[in-house]
Amino acid sequence: MKALNEWDSKQRLGDSLPRPAETLATSSAQAQEFAATVNGPIVAKASGVAHKTDAGLVRLGLGPTDVGDVWDDLAAAGDGTVLLAEQIDAELELIVGGYRDKSFGPLVTIGIGGIAAEIFSDIVAILAPPEDGEVAEAVSQLAGRRLLEGIRGGPPVDLAALGRIVEAVARLLCSDPAVAEIDCNPVMVRSGIPIVADALVVLNEQE
């Protein structure tokens, strides 16, 4: 198994993937330039490092001037580049994934994310590629489905937008046999719109 870095993973998933405003900066100056274009806080992530959150290589709540301060640490810890993105203030986190079952072939999963995800394991799978109506049907099977119907008067999750993430995962999985597993984790839901904040594509050893 070989894991692609976040930036490459997102490239593989294609242009239709809803993402935050983000860039892969190769210099501190470029990072600061990007930061100046973003309204609100920025997140900076070391590139090419597995489990970067656990390793303390994700820095949150940065302003345009902070970016230069974290550059050296993050660039040195990773592959020399740093991924900068608009920080998403989410009302809900989801996980959209993809994997292959020995018998049923490629599948896309939709699950409730966040810190409780591993405890509740609230996941529903769809045979890839999905057919019309299957994303909505799968969501209705989640134990936490009411979380997607709008929290405290907020908007419900845009299922068409969620469907575009599911389709991007399905398309990559079905078109490239070298792809073993895909994570879009977390998918941050902001004002009902799901945005893929982080992604991971895992390839079979052969590639």
Place this chain on the structure above:
Amino acid sequence: MSIDGLFTPRSIAVYGASATDSSRLGNTLLENAASGGSDVLAVHPSADVIDGIQAVASLNRPVDLVLVSVPGHRVESAVADAAAAGAKTGIVLSSGFGETGEEGRGAQDRIAGIAGAAGMRLVGPNCMGVVSHLGDGRWLNGSYFWATPDTPGGLSFVSQSGAFGGMFFSHLRRSGLGLSRFLSVGNAADITATDVLGWLGEDPQTTAIGMFIEGIDDGRRFVEVARATAARKPVVVLKAGKMPAGAKAAASHTGSMAGNHEAVQAGLRRAGVIEAADSDSFFDAMDTAAVGLTGTVVRNIAIVTISGGPSVLAADTAERIGLTLPKLGNATMAQLRPLVPAFAALGNPFDLTPQCPADNFIPAIESVYADEAVEGIVAINCGLDIAQFGTGVARGVARTGKPTTSFVLDAPAVEAELAAAGVLRFASPERAVGALSLGIGE
């Protein structure tokens, strides 16, 4: 190659009956096979007759079905003998194959190869066999089961477990529902549960299909066949082995969290089959499928009862699974008021109370059936054996055709009325409600 011979053979040969010890499983099999009136003979190295049935040393005609119950190490030669004679289908009941490990797996592949080369289709090994209604009350019992159903009907059942077949037969005896076909597929060296599902889908005698599955090897083909079948008749699936075997080595969160059951459920949802959560709901679903209730979509139900507590449990279940208990209409309430005691609340659940005059049960229950807001009824009666309660339900069903299920305890006269009207009885108030909701799934 057709597998018709498995279910409607005109000629059968049995391998494995003993000439000296009639208590052997093979002798049970021979006796069972001969009991259906098909043309049966035994294959035995030395005997001319076994238990009154003609025996030959080597099969000398192309029978529709051979049943093999010899010890594991002799299966290969038995299958070769049958294949050489041109037998069309075979069921190997003997054990000691893929279920035992590598060596057994090799032997299993060999017998499948021998049969395949001769164009003979094979069920098993390691299975309980076949039971099939041949028409006119004649049965094929090509199984080890000594007590098989004798009521013909439209239910068919394909099982990856022989023992669960025994549970199914026992349920049929209790429920009084009729059987069309049963096949235990065992290790599925050749014919898989999917193949059988496809055949049952085309079988005019089969009106509803149950499946017990432990594993599906051909997921996408299964989905395709199940989808085509479920479009024609209800298919109810019970999948055993739902829990993940443990954490797997996986590089992603998705890979580590994914269990095979999510994949199976994805397939079952796309196929449009009914997935039963456990054996209780499987049998409930088979019952509703047998009487044609699963095709109807019921969302607004009324609970008609004389038993307070059980009907509250039923109402709780209805809410949990997304059914609605609508308020009875004003016209209905106006009809009900003079029929029930003044202290009886005209709610839903509608509790007529045990003090309700016996003859008023019939018009009162009929009024609830006539209410336009009510699409289906659950009748609950614990121990108040006033036949009119059942008569009211029976007349309501006859007048309106509204789907009805019931929970009746210690009220034989009521039960008899319901049975005569074809109203299913379930083992608990919760299950009576759950069965009514099968049309919409849980």
